[in-house]
Amino acid sequence: MNTAARTLPPKRVITTKPRFSDKVFRAVVTSGGFSSLVILGLISIFLLINGLNTFKSEGFKFITGFEWYGPQLDAGLPAQYGIGAMLYGTIVIGLIALFFGFPIAVGAALFLSYYAPEWLKKPMVLVVDVMAAIPSIVFGLWGYFILMPHAEYWAKLIHKYLGFIPIFDMPAPAFSRSPFIAGLVLAIMILPIITSISREIFAQTPLDRIQAAYALGATKWSMIKSVVFPYGRGGVIGGAMLGLGRAIGETVAVYTVLNIVYDINIEVLLSAGGSVASMIVNKFGEASPEEVKALMAAGFVLFLVTLFINFLADLIINRTARKG
Amino acid sequence: MSTIKGVEKMSQPNPVNSLASVAASRPQHVDSKHVAGTGLEARNIHAWFGDKHVIDDVTLDFYPGTVTALIGPSGCGKSTFIRILNRMHEFIPTAAMAGEVLLEGTDIYKSGTDVTKIRLGIGMVFQKPNPFPSMTIKENVLSGLKLAQLKVANQSELLESCLIRAGLWNEVKDRLDEYGGALSGGQQQRLCIARSLAVSPQVLLMDEPCSALDPGSTLRIEETIRELSASMTIVIVTHNMQQAARVSDRTGFFLSDGGPGRLIECSTTSEIFSNPKDKRTEDYVTGRFG
Numbered sequence A: 001m002n003t004a005a006r007t008l009p010p011k012r013v014i015t016t017k018p019r020f021s022d023k024v025f026r027a028v029v030t031s032g033g034f035s036s037l038v039i040l041g042l043i044s045i046f047l048l049i050n051g052l053n054t055f056k057s058e059g060f061k062f063i064t065g066f067e068w069y070g071p072q073l074d075a076g077l078p079a080q081y082g083i084g085a086m087l088y089g090t091i092v093i094g095l096i097a098l099f100f101g102f103p104i105a106v107g108a109a110l111f112l113s114y115y116a117p118e119w120l121k122k123p124m125v126l127v128v129d130v131m132a133a134i135p136s137i138v139f140g141l142w143g144y145f146i147l148m149p150h151a152e153y154w155a156k157l158i159h160k161y162l163g164f165i166p167i168f169d170m171p172a173p174a175f176s177r178s179p180f181i182a183g184l185v186l187a188i189m190i191l192p193i194i195t196s197i198s199r200e201i202f203a204q205t206p207l208d209r210i211q212a213a214y215a216l217g218a219t220k221w222s223m224i225k226s227v228v229f230p231y232g233r234g235g236v237i238g239g240a241m242l243g244l245g246r247a248i249g250e251t252v253a254v255y256t257v258l259n260i261v262y263d264i265n266i267e268v269l270l271s272a273g274g275s276v277a278s279m280i281v282n283k284f285g286e287a288s289p290e291e292v293k294a295l296m297a298a299g300f301v302l303f304l305v306t307l308f309i310n311f312l313a314d315l316i317i318n319r320t321a322r323k324g
Numbered sequence B: 001m002s003t004i005k006g007v008e009k010m011s012q013p014n015p016v017n018s019l020a021s022v023a024a025s026r027p028q029h030v031d032s033k034h035v036a037g038t039g040l041e042a043r044n045i046h047a048w049f050g051d052k053h054v055i056d057d058v059t060l061d062f063y064p065g066t067v068t069a070l071i072g073p074s075g076c077g078k079s080t081f082i083r084i085l086n087r088m089h090e091f092i093p094t095a096a097m098a099g100e101v102l103l104e105g106t107d108i109y110k111s112g113t114d115v116t117k118i119r120l121g122i123g124m125v126f127q128k129p130n131p132f133p134s135m136t137i138k139e140n141v142l143s144g145l146k147l148a149q150l151k152v153a154n155q156s157e158l159l160e161s162c163l164i165r166a167g168l169w170n171e172v173k174d175r176l177d178e179y180g181g182a183l184s185g186g187q188q189q190r191l192c193i194a195r196s197l198a199v200s201p202q203v204l205l206m207d208e209p210c211s212a213l214d215p216g217s218t219l220r221i222e223e224t225i226r227e228l229s230a231s232m233t234i235v236i237v238t239h240n241m242q243q244a245a246r247v248s249d250r251t252g253f254f255l256s257d258g259g260p261g262r263l264i265e266c267s268t269t270s271e272i273f274s275n276p277k278d279k280r281t282e283d284y285v286t287g288r289f290g
Helices: A020-058 A084-115 A118-132 A136-162 A179-203 A207-215 A220-249 A252-257 A276-284 A289-323 B002-011 B015-025 B078-084 B115-121 B137-141 B143-147 B155-165 B185-197 B215-229 B241-247 B269-274 B279-285
Strands: B040-049 B052-062 B067-071 B095-103 B122-125 B203-207 B233-237 B250-256 B261-268
Touching (some): A020 A289, A084 A118, A084 A220, A084 A289, A179 A220, A220 A276, A220 B143, A252 A276, A276 A289, B015 B241, B015 B269, B040 B078, B052 B078, B052 B095, B078 B261, B137 B155, B143 B185, B155 B185, B155 B215, B185 B203, B185 B215, B215 B233, B241 B269, B250 B279, B269 B279
Antiparallel strands (some): B040 B052, B040 B095
């Protein structure tokens, strides 16, 4: 064939000479961009190095064990560091927070997108955003002094009528500072992020699909079910995951309203729960240097868990955004 | 003078005459007198967006079993007008209207009317094909039943008849469970027509249904419109005068002189293209402006 004999010209290297101002701006932006990566990397390395000894000495028991105490010299026992119960507790209160927070947040987002009168929209969006800026200790104090007395009463009702379900059973009448109450406080704390992400996704629903649904005789609710939800599903789930990430990492508010017990209790109304982040705060003040390193190891595990959840959330948001 | 004019006509086809011959080449619509209380009747329609008056006193009857084309330059209010006909106008926050729209004699804006029932009787096909991407072809056609909470005894029969009437059955009958987005633009638009038919409207409004489509798909949809017109009232907004000539029985010409849009005249399509009463209509259909 002729074409085989043909020699094609070499591919040219296409370059451009940036101006000085471009170079400066590029350097500034690049260092800004990389700094967050570097900081994240340094923090995780710091936690990993400090926690390494604990990981080595405890092994897999660090994740599965329930015991947490320093070396007991008089009894001649070595230290035991295990965050199994705390990890379990973290997930439980995270799920309780989602159970209550998610429907409220999605409902609020729907209201803001499709039902609220125009004059109410802007102030309400602002209020939701301001909620995200409230310091978590404020939520903790409010939860302890205002919410808890009511929540105890609700817990008693739940126990009275649904007590036959094992998770609502009560071995002892101690209703305060339970995972249920911590989950309620967290539910309120994760409202803003889920609401604002859901609202943004709902607002992007293509108008032509909404109109197509209405032109077929849809009611508002059937339009939302058939058009808005399928379009926004991924974003809303992603928002819920980000909320879960926040709930899992939350420290002070949970510490205020949760009684930390180093054991797994399936009874969520009982005043005994766990949370990795709150445990670290709880132990940090009086920890020996060795125990501090164990706490850092716990921090590293928590960091990995939140990283994983946020990564998952990102994945879900992006995947569905492209499909949109 | 007259000989010169005749020569011009021979060498250069006059757009009025070519469109008129297109309109005349179709089986002629018998322009029976409109029977009050049938089809769709717009009475003294005005429309506003905020303080801007965009439609001024349009009264127009759409006869049953007839295709009525609405033509006119951009911004003359014809799209706003067609959206008033099935109460899609009110979705725009500042939109207001005055006048009456009678569907078989009943005002669709009467207070206490269930607007979802109105839209079931007056379907709409939009400019851009908009099948629901999360639904299969089958689900798309039947989506109106779900959206309006209707029950139908034989869904597969309805599915087939709607797709046949929309001229899409042969192309999709083996792939009903594929997603609607996999179809070509023209097929998607016919899917949207099939979807509108499934809730059996008496009136079908089409807002420039072919402006996003290639000529082949356009012709295919025009055939579909002709076939549907036997059984329903069709209103089509179009920028394309050839399309109006090809597909419609009656044509209404809208025009805005910078202020609100008005209906200049409405008559049989052959009349509008061969013998318009108003000078402005003639100027528009001969391509002197617009």
